Amino acid sequence: MNPRLPLAAIVAATLALAVGCATPPSAAELDAQALAMIRASFRDEGIAKTERLRQDPSQSSCSSDQPPPPEVARRIEAQAQAGIRWPAGGQYLGDWREGEKLAQSGRGMTWTDASDQPAANGGSCYNCHQLDNKELSFGTIGPSLWNYGKIRRVGNVADPASATVVQYTWGKLWNSKATQACSLMPRFGHAGLLDEQQIRHLMALLLDPKSPVNQ
Amino acid sequence: MKLSLGLAAALCCLLPGPAAAQKSTAEGIAEYRRMLEDGNPAELFEAKGEELWKKPRGPRNASLEGCDLGLGAGVVKGAWVQLPRYFADTGRVQDVESRLVSCMATLQGFDAAQLESTPFGRGEMANITSLATWIASESRGMRFALPQGHPQERRMYELGKRAFFFRGGPMDFSCASCHSEDGKRIRLQELPNLTKNPGDGVGFAAWPAYRVSNGQMWSMQLRLNDCFRQQRFPYPGFGSDLTVALGVYMGVNAKGAASIAPAIKR
Numbered sequence: 138m139n140p141r142l143p144l145a146a147i148v149a150a151t152l153a154l155a156v157g158c159a160t161p162p163s164a165a166e167l168d169a170q171a172l173a174m175i176r177a178s179f180r181d182e183g184i185a186k187t188e189r190l191r192q193d194p195s196q197s198s199c200s201s202d203q204p205p206p207p208e209v210a211r212r213i214e215a216q217a218q219a220g221i222r223w224p225a226g227g228q229y230l231g232d233w234r235e236g237e238k239l240a241q242s243g244r245g246m247t248w249t250d251a252s253d254q255p256a257a258n259g260g261s262c263y264n265c266h267q268l269d270n271k272e273l274s275f276g277t278i279g280p281s282l283w284n285y286g287k288i289r290r291v292g293n294v295a296d297p298a299s300a301t302v303v304q305y306t307w308g309k310l311w312n313s314k315a316t317q318a319c320s321l322m323p324r325f326g327h328a329g330l331l332d333e334q335q336i337r338h339l340m341a342l343l344l345d346p347k348s349p350v351n352q
Numbered sequence: 353m354k355l356s357l358g359l360a361a362a363l364c365c366l367l368p369g370p371a372a373a374q375k376s377t378a379e380g381i382a383e384y385r386r387m388l389e390d391g392n393p394a395e396l397f398e399a400k401g402e403e404l405w406k407k408p409r410g411p412r413n414a415s416l417e418g419c420d421l422g423l424g425a426g427v428v429k430g431a432w433v434q435l436p437r438y439f440a441d442t443g444r445v446q447d448v449e450s451r452l453v454s455c456m457a458t459l460q461g462f463d464a465a466q467l468e469s470t471p472f473g474r475g476e477m478a479n480i481t482s483l484a485t486w487i488a489s490e491s492r493g494m495r496f497a498l499p500q501g502h503p504q505e506r507r508m509y510e511l512g513k514r515a516f517f518f519r520g521g522p523m524d525f526s527c528a529s530c531h532s533e534d535g536k537r538i539r540l541q542e543l544p545n546l547t548k549n550p551g552d553g554v555g556f557a558a559w560p561a562y563r564v565s566n567g568q569m570w571s572m573q574l575r576l577n578d579c580f581r582q583q584r585f586p587y588p589g590f591g592s593d594l595t596v597a598l599g600v601y602m603g604v605n606a607k608g609a610a611s612i613a614p615a616i617k618r
Contacts, residue, residue, distance in 0.1 A: 161506070161507075162507065167511065170507075170511060171511045171515055171518070174515070174597065175515055175594055178588055179585065179586040179587060179588055179589065180589065185521075185581075185587065189521045189584065190520050191520075192520055196519040196524055200514075200519045202517055202528070246521075246522050247582065248581055248587060249581065253522075273540075274540050275540075276538045277535070277537050278536050278537075278543075321529050323523035328522045328523070328524075330522060
């Protein structure tokens with residue numbers, strides 16, 4: 138409480154309360170009331186705790202029907218990019234067969250899941266993306282990834298010519314907000330949804346020339 | 353998940369061949385749903401709900417026929433398409449399910465907190481679902497016209513809008529992540545754009561609904577509950593202000609859309 142609040146403001150506030158708050162709440166007041174309502178309306182259940190409602194800056198900046206100002210978006214992206222953890226030993230690819238299993242699985246992190254460890258989680262990729270075009274049951278929230286590596290002419294992942302694509306792809310999987318501040322895609326590495334090896338498997342699904350995605 | 357065996361079986365009778373798969377898959381599913389509409393199991397819940405409305409029950413051995421759903425005590429026809437709305441007796445904006453809790457407590461003597469904490473599908477919560485199903489059926493075909501005349505109703509619309517766009521949880525999801533664009537789908541499930549009127553019988557206008565895939569009758573509170581589960585959020589309180597505010601936001605946006613509740617879903 139500010140002890141130096143002018144008398145006029147105190148009188149005005151008291152009058153407003155007395156007449157039953159005749160003036161409608163301001164946008165800022167509604168923002169605050171909404172946050173309070175959200176916090177008061179949930180309880181813990183299983184692994185899903187109410188602390189999940191605590192927003193980080195990238196979440197709170199992207200919680201509107203309007204995009205954040207460009208300088209805010211650039212700051213979010215830069216911060217996300219700086220926090221990317223690159224794979225040990227420069228080993229970017231795993232096994233595309235394991236990648237396909239992860240892409241098919243939408244499991245994990247809900248209050249009906251027993252564990253919140255990456256081993257219990259899938260990548261949910263087909264929920265939003267087309268990948269192997271033999272799979273008809275794919276979502277359209279994200280762009281099609283059919284022929285992802287082929288289109289980008291990634292033959293040998295170790296080839297320096299492929300480095301930009303390989304690093305962009307790893308970065309996207311680790312923290313999608315690094316390239317798009319308000320991306321709809323979860324931050325699989327950053328949020329601990331998938332571990333390094335699982336992301337390697339997804340990288341292989343996307344970039345291995347032998348992957349069904351690149352046939 | 354690969355296409356379920358039943359759905360695949362239905363589709364392979366209807367699809368001309370793999371080349372035309374994309375458009376035909378959506379058509380196939382629409383056809384599957386039409387096949388199911390010949391006898392919607394929701395009718396059983398409607399019948400149960402009507403019985404529960406009229407039967408004297410609870411510690412006070414009273415029926416719910418004195419319950420005001422917004423159009424006056426006992427008036428059920430047309431009430432559903434004007435909910436959620438403000439109620440002077442509780443001083444709250446309420447949806448049909450939280451209003452049923454109020455009426456079951458006030459008229460019949462049930463314990464409100466106990467009702468709200470009963471899991472979906474069990475005991476009195478199953479009865480609330482049946483009642484909501486019947487109440488919705490009494491407005492079938494009518495068009496949404498939620499009132500926004502009271503300041504609390506307008507406030508709840510604004511809070512509901514903000515809640516709709518609130519990103520949180522380990523996957524950064526909000527309602528808007530899936531429901532703020534036209535023409536999107538998760539896997540093969542089409543997603544209505546709930547920031548506007550998505551059309552007759554779509555979105556807010558399609559619940560309560562019977563879900564064939566799990567054999568369950570889902571009210572709007574359960575639909576929202578499972579949305580939050582899949583958003584990786586914690587557990588929303590039954591009839592909480594958040595759930596009611598989201599109902600106001602979606603219902604006001606759906607103004608003019610015809611309700612088809614109770615519907616049938618995959």
